[in-house]
Amino acid sequence: MNFTRWSARLPGTQRRAAARTDPALSPDGRGDGSVPAARAEQLTDEAPPVPAVDDLPTRDVLDRVPALVALVHGPDHRVAYVNDAYATAFGTRPLGRRAREALPELDALGLFPLLDQVQRSGRPRTLKSRKAPDGRSYTFTCTPVTEGDRGDRGVLVFATDVTDHAEAAARLRASERRQRETAVTLQRSLLPQELEEPDDLRVAATYHPGGTEAAVGGDWYDVITLGGGRTALVIGDVMGRGVRAAAVMGQLRTAVRAYARLDLPPHEVLQLLDGLATEIDANQIATCVYAIHDPNEGRLVYASAGHLPILVRDETGTVQRADEPTGPPLGTGGWIHASGSIALTPGSTAVLYTDGLVERRNQDLDEGIAALERALSGATGSPQVICDRLVRSAGVTPDHDDDVAVLVLQHPARKGPEAELFRNAGLELLGGVEAAPRARAFASGVLASWRFPADLHDLGVLATSELVANSLQHGTPPMRLRLRRTDRRLIIEVTDGDDHLPRRRRADPGDESGRGIAIVATIATNWGSRRTPGGGKSVWCEFVLPKP
Secondary structure (H helix, E strand, O other): OOHHHHHOOOOOHHHHHHHHHOOOOOOOOOOOOOOOHHHHHHHOOOOOOOOOHHHOOHHHHHHHOOOEEEEEEOOOOEEEEEOHHHHHHHOOOOOOOEHHHHOHHHHHOOOHHHHHHHHHHOOOEEEEEEEOOOOOEEEEEEEEEEEOOOOEEEEEEEEEEOHHHHHHHHHHHHHHHHHHHHHHHHHHHHOOOOOOOOOOOEEEEEEEOOOOOOOOOEEEEEEEEEEOOEEEEEEEEEOOOOHHHHHHHHHHHHHHHHHHOOOOOHHHHHHHHHHHHHHHOOOOOEEEEEEEEEOOOOEEEEEEEOOOOEEEEOOOOOEEEEOOOOEOOEOOOOOOOOOEEEEOOOOEEEEEEOHHHOOEOOEOHHHHHHHHHHHHHOOOOOHHHHHHHHHHHOOOOOOOOOOEEEEEEEEOOOOOHHHHOOEEEEEEEOOOOOHHHHHHHHHHHHHHHOOOOHHHHHHHHHHHHHHHHHHHHHOOOOEEEEEEEOOOEEEEEEEEOOOOOOOOOOOOOOOOOOOHHHHHHHHOOEEEEEEOOOOOEEEEEEEEOOOO
16 A cells, blocks of 8 residues: 555645645746745745755654554555554554454444544544553544545544543542542431331331432431320422532431420521521531421421422322422522421321422422322321332432432321221319319329229329329419320320420428429329410320330
């Protein structure tokens, strides 16, 4: 193969050769496309002449460049030339033979379809960072060349060694993968390993981290039993990704559990969290929904800090949104949050979720929530089954671009023998000396009808007596006694119109009062108090039932 003939047909060579022999040029060597006069003067300077690029020997130049160069021609890509760098990398190659036989390394790299495409289209193509059989990485640029009037076509293959860049990119990917694995591990360790199991609710939750190309976010959820039959449910999403978002999420989740022990209304919990989020990181914000379920009221009381609305499906399949009220995300400060409520009657199912479940780049957020409503309306079964069904219906896959958290709770409609294990009894307490004996008699009759063991019966009557006596002495009307049993515990609760919460204290031997709460705390499994929304307070205690 005559390489000089082919190299003379490389892009730009014909144009430059024509310029040297064009008779239309003026005597001073300039035509219509001549260089400016100033440049012409520079060219005629007395300085030593500099060889023009066109005068350089093409083969010598290609032989000396550090990049790998090969020239093939014809439809079967016969080898016309390989430079010294190519021969050093892959060995000497015979000229005139088909490239598939003479250049097997190009075949291993899958380069021949690209050569065919370049030859057909007449346009250059680039194949970035491919690892060759010699263990190094190259970026290949294939440029079409044409010979004379016959139109014989060839391809110039130019390969640049990018091994250092490829190895650096691989190290970066490995570092990102380790960082993501660390964030996922941290995220999962900060989420509840097992959900608490309320007496009156069935709950299930799931968490799906984003795919390998998405950094882990700060989604979290929790279920907290408050005592007295009440349950707090929380879900949130820290803006941002990676280990930092997961760490902030862990701090907020811990704070939520601490504030929940104060048994505050939802909006007050969010108010405290708002200030804490600013202290943790002034540049970090988070959305959150905090809700409380009280089986005595049959409602879900909630407060939202910029989070997506809770969805509730009733027994008939109708889905409602808990849209209002909602405030700005945590960490923004300066906002007074408020609580709202939505009915959660027996047979209802509620869903709390993060934006990864409904937000898509090519879809409006409201459309995603509407699609979730439709999926929820037809979802039946246990909370875990509903969780899985909602995730599937939203198209969440292992390579999803955002992490997803879903919390599902059901208030089951109990019937038959199971319903006998969940009973309520209440008594309005009227002031006077007969109120305490009347409350004791009422409690004794109810506990006997529920067939509790004698020792639990006696402890329940004693706790009722002390709580009622405390309310009569320190509270104000209206007063009410409520007895409630579940399949796991007996709950005794007394409410009144005074909002001063009792506290346990040590009574001196000469004190005539101050021992009632201490007695209740001693004999009961758990006790507590909280302020009620309409003003006043509730004081309760509970006893764990013996296993049958």
